[in-house]
Amino acid sequence: MPQSRPRIIPEATVARLAVYLRVLAGLADGGRSHVSSGELASAAGVNPAGLRKDLSYLGPCGVRGVGYSVAGLRDRLTDALGGERSRPCVLIGIGRLGSALADYAGFASRGFEFVGLLDTDPAAVGRRVGGLPVRPVAELEAVVAETQATIGVITTPAEVAQSVCDRLVSVGVRSILNFAPVALTVPAGVDVRKVDLSVELQVLAFLDQQRHGTPPLVAPLRAAQGSAR
Amino acid sequence: MPQSRPRIIPEATVARLAVYLRVLAGLADGGRSHVSSGELASAAGVNPAGLRKDLSYLGPCGVRGVGYSVAGLRDRLTDALGGERSRPCVLIGIGRLGSALADYAGFASRGFEFVGLLDTDPAAVGRRVGGLPVRPVAELEAVVAETQATIGVITTPAEVAQSVCDRLVSVGVRSILNFAPVALTVPAGVDVRKVDLSVELQVLAFLDQQRHGTPPLVAPLRAAQGSAR
DNA sequence: ACGACTTTGTTCAGGCGTTCACAAGCGGTT
DNA sequence: AACCGCTTGTGAACGCCTGAACAAAGTCGT
Ligand SMILES: NC(=O)c1ccc[n+]([C@@H]2O[C@H](COP(=O)([O-])OP(=O)(O)OC[C@H]3O[C@@H](n4cnc5c(N)ncnc54)[C@H](O)[C@@H]3O)[C@@H](O)[C@H]2O)c1
Ligand SMILES: NC(=O)c1ccc[n+]([C@@H]2O[C@H](COP(=O)([O-])OP(=O)(O)OC[C@H]3O[C@@H](n4cnc5c(N)ncnc54)[C@H](O)[C@@H]3O)[C@@H](O)[C@H]2O)c1
Numbered sequence: 001m002p003q004s005r006p007r008i009i010p011e012a013t014v015a016r017l018a019v020y021l022r023v024l025a026g027l028a029d030g031g032r033s034h035v036s037s038g039e040l041a042s043a044a045g046v047n048p049a050g051l052r053k054d055l056s057y058l059g060p061c062g063v064r065g066v067g068y069s070v071a072g073l074r075d076r077l078t079d080a081l082g083g084e085r086s087r088p089c090v091l092i093g094i095g096r097l098g099s100a101l102a103d104y105a106g107f108a109s110r111g112f113e114f115v116g117l118l119d120t121d122p123a124a125v126g127r128r129v130g131g132l133p134v135r136p137v138a139e140l141e142a143v144v145a146e147t148q149a150t151i152g153v154i155t156t157p158a159e160v161a162q163s164v165c166d167r168l169v170s171v172g173v174r175s176i177l178n179f180a181p182v183a184l185t186v187p188a189g190v191d192v193r194k195v196d197l198s199v200e201l202q203v204l205a206f207l208d209q210q211r212h213g214t215p216p217l218v219a220p221l222r223a224a225q226g227s228a229r
Numbered sequence: 230m231p232q233s234r235p236r237i238i239p240e241a242t243v244a245r246l247a248v249y250l251r252v253l254a255g256l257a258d259g260g261r262s263h264v265s266s267g268e269l270a271s272a273a274g275v276n277p278a279g280l281r282k283d284l285s286y287l288g289p290c291g292v293r294g295v296g297y298s299v300a301g302l303r304d305r306l307t308d309a310l311g312g313e314r315s316r317p318c319v320l321i322g323i324g325r326l327g328s329a330l331a332d333y334a335g336f337a338s339r340g341f342e343f344v345g346l347l348d349t350d351p352a353a354v355g356r357r358v359g360g361l362p363v364r365p366v367a368e369l370e371a372v373v374a375e376t377q378a379t380i381g382v383i384t385t386p387a388e389v390a391q392s393v394c395d396r397l398v399s400v401g402v403r404s405i406l407n408f409a410p411v412a413l414t415v416p417a418g419v420d421v422r423k424v425d426l427s428v429e430l431q432v433l434a435f436l437d438q439q440r441h442g443t444p445p446l447v448a449p450l451r452a453a454q455g456s457a458r
Numbered sequence: 459a460c461g462a463c464t465t466t467g468t469t470c471a472g473g474c475g476t477t478c479a480c481a482a483g484c485g486g487t488t
Numbered sequence: 489a490a491c492c493g494c495t496t497g498t499g500a501a502c503g504c505c506t507g508a509a510c511a512a513a514g515t516c517g518t
Contacts, residue, residue: 241474242475276477282475293482294486295484
């Protein structure tokens with residue numbers, strides 16, 4: 001019996017698996033048939049041992065002495081991360097950021113497809129972005145119902161993000177990606193991931209200050225790696 | 230002796246401090262004079278005890294039995310995160326995403342100011358975005374030198390991100406925020422933070438599948454919190 | 459057919475981060 | 489002036505993740 005491993009996969013590992021998958025897709029396009037953990041790790045910017053540990057959650061998927069089959073590992077990762085099926089997403093708030101996301105081709109290639117664009121601004125409604133018409137936000141519930149969207153992406157102003165989130169949850173959306181700078185409150189069983197660009201910049205500024213601004217204050221800074229973490 | 234605490238601050242804590250700071254700024258605008266850790270934690274979407282521990286890295290900054298002074302804590306956090314001084318940033322790749330970032334007012338209010346917009350496309354060069362003209366990417370080194378920019382934001386296609394990064398590093402930029410889906414390689418002493426939206430969506434899809442798609446495969450999912458993590 | 463080399467998969471230890479729980483301290487009240 | 493309730497600050501335990509070392513296994517060369 002194959003007896004698929006019931007091991008649970010840490011969330012940090014899942015995020016890295018997605019990165020490996022993208023690297024593998026590029027390698028496959030380049031015609032490569034095999035990769036070693038060292039090469040893959042270098043391309044993904046992680047430690048080789050850590051990469052092997054990550055992959056081990058899926059069970060053995062390489063050949064000792066040889067490495068990993070590029071196509072084989074790609075398919076295995078695709079499977080583990082949710083299969084090939086297209087994931088319908090709705091996007092609320094088609095402003096500057098929302099328009100950029102709706103236009104972006106990189107999501108579709110990974111199986112994420114925007115099937116509904118919603119906005120409240122009459123000037124925005126009706127405009128076509130990325131081949132899709134912007135619809136009034138009042139139709140949010142109808143759009144989710146008719147498209148069976150499972151992921152909601154919020155790019156509205158912060159003040160209305162919670163109410164938009166509540167409406168998404170109320171019609172069954174259980175996965176939400178939030179770009180507004182607020183902490184959303186959701187019932188158990190709903191996953192929210194937040195992207196906060198101001199925080200990223202602030203962390204960079206802090207690390208820079210720590211390195212140069214006030215050397216006496218914070219001495220034993222961890223030595224930085226040669227490659228991005 | 231005051232003897233400022235030489236304690237090092239974990240990076241995860243720094244990221245949360247930035248969130249607290251934003252919440253406090255909103256509270257100060259609302260006229261509040263004091264907050265408890267519980268209320269602040271709820272607004273930031275974290276555990277109250279964790280919040281107090283985070284703040285304790287800055288030394289005592291609250292009053293027992295009362296709470297934290299909104300203005301006082303805001304100033305203390307501002308200080309810890311790098312002071313009030315404006316941080317000049319350059320942005321490379323003024324496409325859809327880059328334009329949205331350049332236009333965004335939320336960065337300036339936190340002290341991050343774009344002082345240079347670079348692109349290679351002749352159609353983009355000369356256009357004004359967010360009050361700043363787009364300049365040819367050939368002038369990157371000159372722009373960094375004349376503006377003393379310390380942070381570089383990369384929103385170019387993935388293929389050229391590494392070369393853009395190398396040029397930034399060569400002229401002294403030691404903090405880089407990367408939106409391109411590649412792992413940048415940098416020398417020690419340079420910090421790179423990566424924002425990968427595809428990975429965020431992929432993680433959401435995985436968690437969703439784990440919850441419903443194949444229940445027999447991964448059973449003991451951690452109970453989700455009532456609020457965003 | 460055998461041996462040596464390469465690369466994986468796993469195990470172990472160490473460090474971080476998070477959480478809980480409690481003592482210390484301050485303001486308000488009697 | 490002393491007490492009481494409230495909130496902070498911190499100490500300790502727990503669990504997760506990361507990084508390194510080792511053993512298993514397969515392949516290539518002879
Ligand atoms: N643009 C950036 O670079 C950037 C960076 C970081 C964070 N953010 C955050 O992302 C969000 C969007 O930013 P933006 O720059 O695109 O702003 P924007 O003003 O350009 O776009 C917001 C859009 O949301 C729409 N909207 C307003 N209320 C709505 C509602 N109730 N329902 C549906 N749509 C509604 C508006 O009509 C507008 O089109 C904000 O919360 C912002 O803080 C943006
Ligand atoms: N748009 C999104 O929603 C989104 C989401 C996730 C990731 N990304 C990533 O962000 C990056 C930009 O995405 P986008 O949608 O804005 O793409 P885009 O094509 O709209 O913009 C890219 C810009 O970079 C410029 N450019 C190309 N080569 C350059 C060079 N050598 N130097 C300077 N500028 C150069 C182009 O002229 C263009 O203006 C890509 O790497 C993309 O994968 C974008």
